[in-house]
Amino acid sequence: MAGTRLLAAVLVLGLCMLAGAEKPSPCRCSRMSPQSRKNCGFPGITSDQCFDMGCCFDTSVVGVPWCFDPLPNQESEECVMEVSARENCGYPGISPQECASRKCCFSDAVPQVPWCFFPQPVQDCHY
Template sequence: MNPKTRVNCGFPGITPRQCRNAGCCFSSEVPGVPWCFFPAHPTYKKVCPANVRARKNCGYPGISAKTCEARGCCFESHPPAVPWCFYHVLVAQEC
């Protein structure tokens, strides 16, 4: 987000924790603009989940990495007993 387009979300002297607890973003790197500000409209990024419990099966037993990735899915052949071919998750990037 361009610092000049920030809309103030806090009060003078607000701490980073208070700001984030209010659902806002905090950055004190640019002087002369609000440091606690409302988030921009979120953008989303597709990522392969790091937590194996978040994996949703996208394949079938014995699927190859090439076939899995051709489906647009993530492939990781470990650990055992979890899906190796699995869907991406969307992560919001707001601040």
């Protein structure tokens, strides 16, 4: 009985998440390297189904997930990128304010990578 209630709760939560999901921005999808993609769908999923779940969809690379989790949201689209793509714009211990004064992006969520890094133009982002 408890298992049934738990399953029902999980299903309701999942449906609520689907209802609130929206298509991620182009930068959150196109700046993800194919090797880093984490599967977000199921075999045969359509682009609409994938986007409805808040995931990215790209069939241009064989052998990797076509429906995949997007990169994390950032304050600015210019700051959305994989941590491996960050080019240092500061120094160890730089404050978010000093980083912003240099017109750079700041994110301290991942250790041992540049926290203050140069933005990238959004013109190269696409679906």
